[in-house]
Amino acid sequence: MPCIRQKGATMNITELAALAGVSKTAVSRYFNNGYLSPEKRAAIEAAVQATGYAPSEAARGLRTRRTRQVGVVMPRLSSESTARVVDGISLVLADKGYRLLLANTANRPEREVEYLDTFRTSGVDGVIFLASIFTPEHRAVLKSMHIPVVIVAQQYEGYNCVYHDDLGAAKALTELLLRRSGSRPAYIGVTARDRAAGWARREGYVQALKEAGLAPRADEMRLSGFHMEEGYEQAKALLADHRPGSIFCATDSIAIGAMQACREAGLQVGKDVLVAGVGDSAMGRVTAVGLTSAHLHYKTSGQEAAQLMLKLLRRQGAGTRSICLGYEILERESTLGNMKPYETNSIAP
Amino acid sequence: MPCIRQKGATMNITELAALAGVSKTAVSRYFNNGYLSPEKRAAIEAAVQATGYAPSEAARGLRTRRTRQVGVVMPRLSSESTARVVDGISLVLADKGYRLLLANTANRPEREVEYLDTFRTSGVDGVIFLASIFTPEHRAVLKSMHIPVVIVAQQYEGYNCVYHDDLGAAKALTELLLRRSGSRPAYIGVTARDRAAGWARREGYVQALKEAGLAPRADEMRLSGFHMEEGYEQAKALLADHRPGSIFCATDSIAIGAMQACREAGLQVGKDVLVAGVGDSAMGRVTAVGLTSAHLHYKTSGQEAAQLMLKLLRRQGAGTRSICLGYEILERESTLGNMKPYETNSIAP
DNA sequence: GAAAGAAGTGAAACCGATTTCATATCTGTT
DNA sequence: AACAGATATGAAATCGGTTTCACTTCTTTC
Numbered sequence: 001m002p003c004i005r006q007k008g009a010t011m012n013i014t015e016l017a018a019l020a021g022v023s024k025t026a027v028s029r030y031f032n033n034g035y036l037s038p039e040k041r042a043a044i045e046a047a048v049q050a051t052g053y054a055p056s057e058a059a060r061g062l063r064t065r066r067t068r069q070v071g072v073v074m075p076r077l078s079s080e081s082t083a084r085v086v087d088g089i090s091l092v093l094a095d096k097g098y099r100l101l102l103a104n105t106a107n108r109p110e111r112e113v114e115y116l117d118t119f120r121t122s123g124v125d126g127v128i129f130l131a132s133i134f135t136p137e138h139r140a141v142l143k144s145m146h147i148p149v150v151i152v153a154q155q156y157e158g159y160n161c162v163y164h165d166d167l168g169a170a171k172a173l174t175e176l177l178l179r180r181s182g183s184r185p186a187y188i189g190v191t192a193r194d195r196a197a198g199w200a201r202r203e204g205y206v207q208a209l210k211e212a213g214l215a216p217r218a219d220e221m222r223l224s225g226f227h228m229e230e231g232y233e234q235a236k237a238l239l240a241d242h243r244p245g246s247i248f249c250a251t252d253s254i255a256i257g258a259m260q261a262c263r264e265a266g267l268q269v270g271k272d273v274l275v276a277g278v279g280d281s282a283m284g285r286v287t288a289v290g291l292t293s294a295h296l297h298y299k300t301s302g303q304e305a306a307q308l309m310l311k312l313l314r315r316q317g318a319g320t321r322s323i324c325l326g327y328e329i330l331e332r333e334s335t336l337g338n339m340k341p342y343e344t345n346s347i348a349p
Numbered sequence: 350m351p352c353i354r355q356k357g358a359t360m361n362i363t364e365l366a367a368l369a370g371v372s373k374t375a376v377s378r379y380f381n382n383g384y385l386s387p388e389k390r391a392a393i394e395a396a397v398q399a400t401g402y403a404p405s406e407a408a409r410g411l412r413t414r415r416t417r418q419v420g421v422v423m424p425r426l427s428s429e430s431t432a433r434v435v436d437g438i439s440l441v442l443a444d445k446g447y448r449l450l451l452a453n454t455a456n457r458p459e460r461e462v463e464y465l466d467t468f469r470t471s472g473v474d475g476v477i478f479l480a481s482i483f484t485p486e487h488r489a490v491l492k493s494m495h496i497p498v499v500i501v502a503q504q505y506e507g508y509n510c511v512y513h514d515d516l517g518a519a520k521a522l523t524e525l526l527l528r529r530s531g532s533r534p535a536y537i538g539v540t541a542r543d544r545a546a547g548w549a550r551r552e553g554y555v556q557a558l559k560e561a562g563l564a565p566r567a568d569e570m571r572l573s574g575f576h577m578e579e580g581y582e583q584a585k586a587l588l589a590d591h592r593p594g595s596i597f598c599a600t601d602s603i604a605i606g607a608m609q610a611c612r613e614a615g616l617q618v619g620k621d622v623l624v625a626g627v628g629d630s631a632m633g634r635v636t637a638v639g640l641t642s643a644h645l646h647y648k649t650s651g652q653e654a655a656q657l658m659l660k661l662l663r664r665q666g667a668g669t670r671s672i673c674l675g676y677e678i679l680e681r682e683s684t685l686g687n688m689k690p691y692e693t694n695s696i697a698p
Numbered sequence: 699g700a701a702a703g704a705a706g707t708g709a710a711a712c713c714g715a716t717t718t719c720a721t722a723t724c725t726g727t728t
Numbered sequence: 729a730a731c732a733g734a735t736a737t738g739a740a741a742t743c744g745g746t747t748t749c750a751c752t753t754c755t756t757t758c
Contacts, residue, residue, distance in 0.1 A: 012714055023738045028716060035736050052493075054470035058416065059714035061407035062743050069450075077426070077436040078648070087426040090453035099471065100451045101418075104439035121403035122448065144401075228635075256635050286577075286605050288637035299427070361744055372708045377746055384706050408744035412713050 011053045020047035031055055061123065070309060071101045071119035073112055074130040080281050081298050082130060085152055088302025089128060096310055098125070109133060116141045126309050128152060133193040148312035152305045154196050155322060160312065162305040162323045166196045166278070169294035169327035170204025173276045174248050176292070176329065178212055180337040181245035181274050185209075187221040188234045188258060189250035201250040201278060220244065224254050231257030239265045246274035246335070252281040252293055259289060259334065274335040280328075290332030297325045360402045369396035380404055410472065419658060420450045420468035422461055423479040429630050430647050431479060434501055437651025438477060445659055447474070458482055465490045475658050477501060482542040497661035501654045503545050504671060509661065511654040511672045515545045515627070518643035518676035519553025522625045523597050525641070525678065527561055529686040530594035530623050534558075536570040537583045537607060538599035550599040550627060569593065573603050580606030588614045595623035595684070601630040601642055608638060608683065623684040629677075639681030646674045 017024040020043045029036045030044040047053070061067045070093055074082050090100050101124055103115035112131070119127050120141070126148040131138070134156060142149055142159070155163045177185040185205070192199040206216045219241065224234040231254030235247065239261060247262075249255035255277030259269045267273045269289045276292040277284055284291035304323050366373040369392045378385045379393040396402070410416045419442055423431050439449050450473055452464035458481070468476050469490070475497040480487070483505060491498055491508070504512045526534040534554070541548040555565045568590065571583040580603030584596065588610060596611075598604035604626030608618045616622045618638045625641040626633060633640035653672050 013716095014714080024715080025717090025738055026736095029736095032716080035734090037736065040736090055716095056411070056714055057471045058407055058410035058414075059743090060716075062405070062411050062714080062745080063716040065407075065743080067407065077432045077439065078429075079432075080427075080429075083427045083432045086451075087453065090426065090451060091455060094453065099467075100453075102435075102439060102449045102451050104436065104443065104449075106440060118448075122406045283632050283635050286632050286636045288635075362746095363744080373745080374708055374747090375706095378706095381746080384704090386706065389706090405744055408713090409746075410713095411715080411744080412746045414713080 010056070011051055013055065016044075016047055016051065016053045019051065020044045028055075065123075066125055067123045068097060069099045069101050069124045070306075071103060071115075071122075071124040071127045072130065073103045073105060073115050073119070073127065075105055075107050075112075075132050077102075077104055080283075081153075081279060081296070084298035085130060085302035085305075088299040088304075089306045090302075092303050092306035092310070098310075109135065113137045113141050116145065120145050120147070125313055126150070128305050128309060132197075133191075134195065148309060150305045150309050150312070152301055155324070158320060160308055160320045160322070162301045162308060162325070163196060164296045164301065164325050165327055166200035166296075167204040167207070169278055169296065169329070170201035170248070170250070171208045172204075172327070172329055173278065173292070173294055174205045174208035175212075176331065176335060177246040177248055177274055177276055178208065180335050183245035184214055184217075184220065185246040185248045185274075186238055186242065186244035187216075187248050187250075188224050188231060188238065188254050189221070190224060190226060190254075197250055197278075205248055224250075226251060226253060228253045228257040228260075231255065232261050234258070235261035236265070239267075244273065246276075249275065249277045252277035252279040252284040252291060255291055255293070255334075256283055256287055259287060259291065263288070270333040270336045274337060276335055280330055284332075287334075289334050292329075292331045292333075292335040295328040295330055297327075301325055359405070360400055362404065365393070365396055365400065365402045368400065369393045377404075414472070415474055416472045417446060418448045418450050418473045419655075420452060420464075420471075420473040420476045421479065422452045422454060422464050422468070422476065424454055424456050424461075424481050426451075426453055429632075430502075430628060430645070433647035434479060434651040434654075437648040437653075438655045439651075441652050441655035441659070447659075458484065462486045462490050465494065469494050469496070474662055475499070477654050477658055481546075482540075483544065497658060499654045499658050499661070501650055504673070507669060509657055509669045509671070511650045511657060511674070512545060513645045513650065513674050514676055515549035515645075516553040516556070518627055518645065518678070519550035519597070519599070520557045521553075521676070521678055522627065522641070522643055523554045523557035524561075525680065525684060526595040526597055526623055526625055527557065529684050532594035533563055533566075533569065534595040534597045534623075535587055535591065535593035536565075536597050536599075537573050537580060537587065537603050538570070539573060539575060539603075546599055546627075554597050573599075575600060575602060577602045577606040577609075580604065581610045583607070584610035585614070588616075593622065595625075598624065598626045601626035601628040601633040601640060604640055604642070604683075605632055605636060608636060608640065612637075619682040619685045623686060625684055629679055633681075636683075638683050641678075641680045641682075641684040644677040644679055646676075650674055 013024045013027050017027045022040050022043060026036060026040050027044055030041060072086060072089060077083060093100055105111035105115060128150045130152045131154045150160045152162050155161045174185055187205050189202050190198045209216050222234040222238055224230040231249060235258035247258050249258055255275050259275050262269050262273050269275055278294045280293045280295035284293050362373045362376050366376045371389050371392060375385060375389050376393055379390060421435060421438060426432060442449055454460035454464060477499045479501045480503045499509045501511050504510045523534055536554050538551045539547045558565050571587055573579040573583040580598060584607035596607050598607055604624050608624050611618050611622050618624055627643045629642045629644035633642050657670060
């Protein structure tokens with residue numbers, strides 16, 4: 001009499017083998033494309049169809065030391081750019097049968113190290129790291145990992161990186177502001193400890209100024225946080241001191257806060273004062289005055305990072321690889337001045 | 350002479366036990382709070398500190414049948430509401446030592462079923478399901494899962510759910526539009542197969558009309574997709590037919606598209622035509638005319654779902670539980686008419 | 699002071715797969 | 729006809745933990 005499995009219990013390879021009338025080795029071969037006669041293959045297939053059996057990932061992982069899981073460490077999910085990157089990663093990985101383990105550090109850098117360590121011990125096959133700042137501790141933990149690591153949005157020598165041309169984008173936008181306003185743009189940015197959004201974008205601004213024969217001035221450069229409100233405060237302070245003809249902001253959120261401050265100061269954005277941001281956020285496309293920004297290919301960077309990870313997991317290629325993605329300047333009303341727009345504020349993509 | 354492990358190799362419990370001079374049973378007890386003398390505990394602690402040893406999750410999971418992983422199935426990450434929910438989930442789960450396995454269905458419902466099945470076999474301890482539509486296949490797969498399931502953003506009898514009062518929010522907003530405009534609001538929504546964002550919000554609109562003694566009219570109710578562009582198109586068509594005094598939109602994205610269409614038709618939003626949406630998106634807070642919307646507690650719903658999941662994993666409480674979260678109406682300029690605002694369009698939260 | 703219970707211990711069985719190994723049966727080549 | 733190589737097979741070892749079990753020692757309790 002056949003043994004009926006209890007509800008809730010899962011069948012194992014031995015039982016399935018018995019059901020199909022083959023050895024468990026044969027069943028294992030069925031799932032791993034080993035030598036197997038067509039007859040056995042068919043018998044196993046039928047048994048699998050009938051029972052819905054699937055091999056235990058835990059047992060498989062124990063023996064093979066591969067979990068088919070990739071860990072992703074990120075500062076926070078509720079940020080448009082991060083969400084887009086993770087979206088890109090998940091699409092590519094899922095396609096290749098990898099699962100994605102998420103670690104949300106909620107903007108606490110100490111947690112980044114903690115999670116990297118969790119991943120090291122919990123047996124993921126690789127880690128994709130959406131870094132913001134990079135401390136010696138980060139370096140130490142990354143060194144101690146014996147699995148592939150890909151860093152997204154930041155460039156670090158000796159690591160596999162997928163990043164954006166933050167400097168180029170910032171420089172191009174600053175040049176645009178210079179041309180359109182005919183005067184020195186001010187700057188509102190974030191901490192330089194964030195080498196991409198902080199340092200590189202500021203450096204782009206500085207280089208553009210210098211190449212125009214202008215020396216950057218500390219009182220025209222302000223440090224803000226990532227939130228709209230902080231951009232608003234810094235812009236307010238800036239407008240109280242000087243009255244810049246234009247403001248380059250390191251992120252769209254800051255720029256949107258800045259535009260609000262300008263409006264409240266009685267200035268017409270896009271005319272009296274020009275504003276540009278970076279990131280091409282959904283918000284910047286629907287503001288009162290459309291925000292000029294640089295589109296960074298976030299989703300693509302996630303996809304590229306995942307592709308790179310897959311290559312590393314297949315042990316393809318030696319050494320580390322760096323992929324730099326470009327940018328695209330989208331000019332909207334916030335920098336029009338008296339010129340014709342390159343692109344108007346439209347809801348079309 | 351002590352055996353030096355090769356680089357890249359991980360130590361196992363037997364080796365650590367040897368190093369600490371105890372049995373592997375003792376080491377296991379160390380990590381699972383079993384009977385253990387203080388002396389042995391100290392010896393093991395020292396060995397763990399020295400080597401950085403951590404038990405293999407695969408081996409542990411094989412024996413215990415618990416992975417400390419919770420699967421999350423969601424339609425897409427690059428949506429503000431979804432990202433906020435997942436953010437909430439991850440915060441609570443991480444805090445309790447659970448890891449989060451992400452399945453991004455990229456808006457393809459057939460993938461939802463596929464991923465639920467993957468989770469069933471890959472040994473997660475529980476599944477949180479951010480459902481949009483619910484087919485018989487969904488029901489079948491969910492029935493066949495012998496692990497806890499929590500459904501977020503939708504309410505289904507017989508399942509553990511955390512959802513929003515979509516009907517109430519829609520009704521309240523429609524009533525607000527009725528009061529402010531003094532005329533019949535039109536409606537732009539999404540497919541009723543989505544019982545929360547589609548059916549419930551439409552029902553809220555219909556109920557508000559009926560209670561005001563008005564019969565809903567099919568030609569004033571239009572079906573849109575979730576994208577801004579589709580809201581724009583539907584609003585354009587609506588404005589070509591009638592000229593409604595106000596439009597209630599099932600989502601903020603649709604509403605923002607609709608506002609754009611109104612503007613292009615030469616109508617002043619908030620005066621000639623009132624517009625409201627649902628979701629309190631970041632975009633709606635920065636539009637030319639601030640968008641009146643209902644704040645839904647997305648992050649909280651993620652946290653509640655995770656809490657509920659933890660309870661289920663601890664086998665606490667019998668039967669299923671449903672948690673309904675409220676809403677908060679945020680009135681901005683898009684519905685002002687000639688009234689004083691309840692809340693002005695400010696960048697403050 | 700005997701019995702009952704709690705605390706502490708390690709050998710061995712066990713979880714469910716993959717991989718090794720020894721062996722057998724087919725091809726196609728010399 | 730002998731041989732090499734590819735195909736096919738299943739018993740047994742293995743991965744690294746947890747759990748069971750049999751047993752010892754130390755407290756309480758009556």
